[in-house]
Amino acid sequence: MNYFIICFFSMFYFVDVSAKGQPSEWQISFQEAASPLMEQLISLHDFVFWIITAITIFVFLLLAYVCVRFSAKNNKKPSTTTHNSTLEVAWTLIPVILLVIIAIPSFRLLYNQNDFSKIDMTIKATGYTWYWSYEYPDHEDIAFDSIMLQDEELEEGQPRLLSTDYQLVVPVNTNIKMQITSDPSGVIHSWAVPSLGVKMDAIPGRLNETYFNIKEPGMYYGQCSELCGIGHGFMPISIKAVSLEDFASWVEVAKKEFANDNNKNFVLNE
Numbered sequence: 001m002n003y004f005i006i007c008f009f010s011m012f013y014f015v016d017v018s019a020k021g022q023p024s025e026w027q028i029s030f031q032e033a034a035s036p037l038m039e040q041l042i043s044l045h046d047f048v049f050w051i052i053t054a055i056t057i058f059v060f061l062l063l064a065y066v067c068v069r070f071s072a073k074n075n076k077k078p079s080t081t082t083h084n085s086t087l088e089v090a091w092t093l094i095p096v097i098l099l100v101i102i103a104i105p106s107f108r109l110l111y112n113q114n115d116f117s118k119i120d121m122t123i124k125a126t127g128y129t130w131y132w133s134y135e136y137p138d139h140e141d142i143a144f145d146s147i148m149l150q151d152e153e154l155e156e157g158q159p160r161l162l163s164t165d166y167q168l169v170v171p172v173n174t175n176i177k178m179q180i181t182s183d184p185s186g187v188i189h190s191w192a193v194p195s196l197g198v199k200m201d202a203i204p205g206r207l208n209e210t211y212f213n214i215k216e217p218g219m220y221y222g223q224c225s226e227l228c229g230i231g232h233g234f235m236p237i238s239i240k241a242v243s244l245e246d247f248a249s250w251v252e253v254a255k256k257e258f259a260n261d262n263n264k265n266f267v268l269n270e
């Protein structure tokens with residue numbers, strides 16, 4: 001019952017009330033925004049939602065009025081009017097104006113999503129069957145695979161089907177460009193993290209780009225969002241956002257940890 005009440009009210013706030021960066025049971029709306037892009041996505045959604053609601057109610061009331069007022073019983077002698085210029089201009093212009101009103105914030109967001117003018121660092125994600133592999137070209141080519149933890153490997157607090165053995169560690173308040181591609185001999189995947197407002201196809205032989213900026217340290221989870229095959233539901237993305245200092249020390253550790261591992265894909269890049 002509690003879940004029901006929470007979900008019911010979260011519909012009106014358009015934000016999920018549980019732990020940030022991951023989905024919750026019975027969740028209806030978005031995860032809490034953890035990046036500026038997701039904030040903009042949610043505000044555009046809320047804005048358009050109210051326009052849609054107003055239109056739906058208006059059309060419903062019109063239909064109800066027509067059904068009653070102009071039924072055969074109440075309107076024995078139908079009018080033969082076929083044109084009404086004022087009305088025709090109005091029902092053409094008002095939708096056009098509404099579309100322009102929606103288009104302005106929509107195009108602004110579209111532009112922001114593709115604005116790579118202020119990038120601080122780059123990470124490359126490659127989709128394999130069935131896991132993600134990450135490379136840090138700005139940090140001495142640190143590279144590692146990120147494989148889903150099985151149920152028996154999960155530790156306290158790690159969400160099932162979302163946690164990985166190695167996490168994508170990133171600094172907070174940094175514009176991070178993700179280059180996203182897929183194994184040349186593989187299939188199409190999609191790198192998606194709902195709380196960051198990021199979803200980009202990973203296509204063999206093609207390098208796609210997106211970016212995010214995480215505001216607060218914490219864990220942020222995502223999944224492959226392109227039906228890619230038998231392991232589609234088992235190649236999660238888990239991001240650990242840390243402070244700049246913690247990131248610097250992680251880089252030092254990671255350089256050693258992943259340096260001599262011949263299984264890692266970065267060996268191919270040498």
Ligand SMILES: [Cu+2]
Nearest residue numbers: 189224228232
């Ligand atoms: Cu996939």
